[in-house]
Amino acid sequence: MGNVRTALFNYLFARNQKGDFVLRIEDTDKERSEKQWEDDLLENLKWLGLNWNEGVEKGGPYESYRQSERTDLYEKYLKKLLDEKKAYYCFCTEEELEAQRQEQMSRGEAPRYRGTCRQLTIDQQQKQLKAGTPSVIRFIMEVKPLAFEDLVRGKVQFDTGLIGDTVVAKDLKTPLYNFSVVIDDFEMKITHVIRGEDHIANTPKQILLQEALSFPRPVYIHLPLILAEDRTKLSKRHGDNSVTRFRKEGYLPEAVVNFLALLGWNPGDEREIFSLEELVKEFSVEKIQKAGAVFNVKRLDWINGAYIRKKTPKELAELSKPYLPEGVKTEDVEKVIVLYQARLKKMSEITELADFFFAKELKYDKKMLIWKGAGEQKTREALEQVQKILLEVKEKDWNKEKLQEILMPEAEKVGDRGLLLWPLRVALTGKEASAGPFEVAQALGKTKTLQRIEEARTLIQ
RNA sequence: GGCCCCAUCGUCUAGUGGCCAAGGACACUUGGUUCUCAUCCAAGAGAUCAGGGGUUCAAAUCCCCUUGGGGCCA
Numbered sequence: 056m057g058n059v060r061t062a063l064f065n066y067l068f069a070r071n072q073k074g075d076f077v078l079r080i081e082d083t084d085k086e087r088s089e090k091q092w093e094d095d096l097l098e099n100l101k102w103l104g105l106n107w108n109e110g111v112e113k114g115g116p117y118e119s120y121r122q123s124e125r126t127d128l129y130e131k132y133l134k135k136l137l138d139e140k141k142a143y144y145c146f147c148t149e150e151e152l153e154a155q156r157q158e159q160m161s162r163g164e165a166p167r168y169r170g171t172c173r174q175l176t177i178d179q180q181q182k183q184l185k186a187g188t189p190s191v192i193r194f195i196m197e198v199k200p201l202a203f204e205d206l207v208r209g210k211v212q213f214d215t216g217l218i219g220d221t222v223v224a225k226d227l228k229t230p231l232y233n234f235s236v237v238i239d240d241f242e243m244k245i246t247h248v249i250r251g252e253d254h255i256a257n258t259p260k261q262i263l264l265q266e267a268l269s270f271p272r273p274v275y276i277h278l279p280l281i282l283a284e285d286r287t288k289l290s291k292r293h294g295d296n297s298v299t300r301f302r303k304e305g306y307l308p309e310a311v312v313n314f315l316a317l318l319g320w321n322p323g324d325e326r327e328i329f330s331l332e333e334l335v336k337e338f339s340v341e342k343i344q345k346a347g348a349v350f351n352v353k354r355l356d357w358i359n360g361a362y363i364r365k366k367t368p369k370e371l372a373e374l375s376k377p378y379l380p381e382g383v384k385t386e387d388v389e390k391v392i393v394l395y396q397a398r399l400k401k402m403s404e405i406t407e408l409a410d411f412f413f414a415k416e417l418k419y420d421k422k423m424l425i426w427k428g429a430g431e432q433k434t435r436e437a438l439e440q441v442q443k444i445l446l447e448v449k450e451k452d453w454n455k456e457k458l459q460e461i462l463m464p465e466a467e468k469v470g471d472r473g474l475l476l477w478p479l480r481v482a483l484t485g486k487e488a489s490a491g492p493f494e495v496a497q498a499l500g501k502t503k504t505l506q507r508i509e510e511a512r513t514l515i516q
Numbered sequence: 517g518g519c520c521c522c523a524u525c526g527u528c529u530a531g532u533g534g535c536c537a538a539g540g541a542c543a544c545u546u547g548g549u550u551c552u553c554a555u556c557c558a559a560g561a562g563a564u565c566a567g568g569g570g571u572u573c574a575a576a577u578c579c580c581c582u583u584g585g586g587g588c589c590a
Contacts, residue, residue: 156590165518166590208521217519218589256520256588279522286585314528317541321529325540344529347586351527354542364555397555426551463550473551480551488553 145172167219305402310359394490417485455493482511
């Protein structure tokens, strides 16, 4: 969810600027493999209709980059830092580090690496390496006040002295996120970094690294986080909120784009529904929100419903296919889908709403047929009356307008329209709630309609 | 614990010193439309703009402090 939203904002920004661009999406997700992460993302972006000129540059969890073809590149820069004495090997053990951290925290200081191994000479380092002592590569953080300009937050300041020398790689072949991201930005000529707010704290490290390697500094835009109900960062802990899931449940891509764009951004006026093209046109960094935004499925549902209502029967039929029994005829799908167009929040709901249409036999409690206050007898009479009338209706007149024209006066005559209409509708659908009786009858056709009324009549006998 | 970020209805938000005793949307409540459900329409409830100090003729809007929430660091 977060990574797709970030990709969307990158897309909107770049398209709005009309410049050439390359998208690089970063994510430090440690749970999934690079391959799966990338496949999911690309698939989702494609589904959403976000197409890039040059294709999306490979991102993926940076921890996995050691596997990639860029290894030599990272090694080159790592060696450069080492040669220039801007980085060094560190042989401190976990225990030593942990003890140091505890001590610092107990004294109310910032927990940071003190630079013990910085003192080591090249010879000493080599000796330890040869001996096979476990080690990491640390980058020397220059101590100075550092500020960068964030397009949505303004000036963000840090005191780099509080950070300590960061680990940039486990070894020459295994770079870590903060390092590889800097190399990638440079190599890919990234000019604008648009990413989640959770990366703000990483930015000074990356800037110092850029400076050490004489790389230009890109423009930073940090997006507000997507939050769960409990106002913490949305994560797997909160259940599956992936775009993949929403796609499977039958949310429409244009609705998801619309919804995501409005999480943390707004057009400044009161419009709510936007196409991708409109979003591109309207997008502006100044209107990006600073505070985190809670992910609200009900709002997504509403937006999705609005898009569903705009579809043609043909489009809807196509969209609902995955949620209907296999082998059903397209014309049948079109018949039933229009009944529920105004009722659907997501396409997957059609399965249950339309099952009566495809079922050979309806199963329901006969009590359901009885309109409030009416008894079994009155209900039976009503069904018989409707049956008699409908039997006379010609095949060519079998449409909802005509059926209503014929049945409505009869229902009026009874006094309480529900007495006639309710049993009819239940007989046809077997449901407490459904589309109206006339349109359902039209969709079912004369034969099936009469057959179901007969079944209901027998049931209540 | 340190640093950083943030703070308007339950939620997403409008608002960049006077037009705001705060507007819209979702959700909620009520009523209307051909039985039900939904759509649609109408109405309603819902925020002393986190709190406190300033600055100003005037502050939701600028400044400071406090509080609260979040993120990163391990």
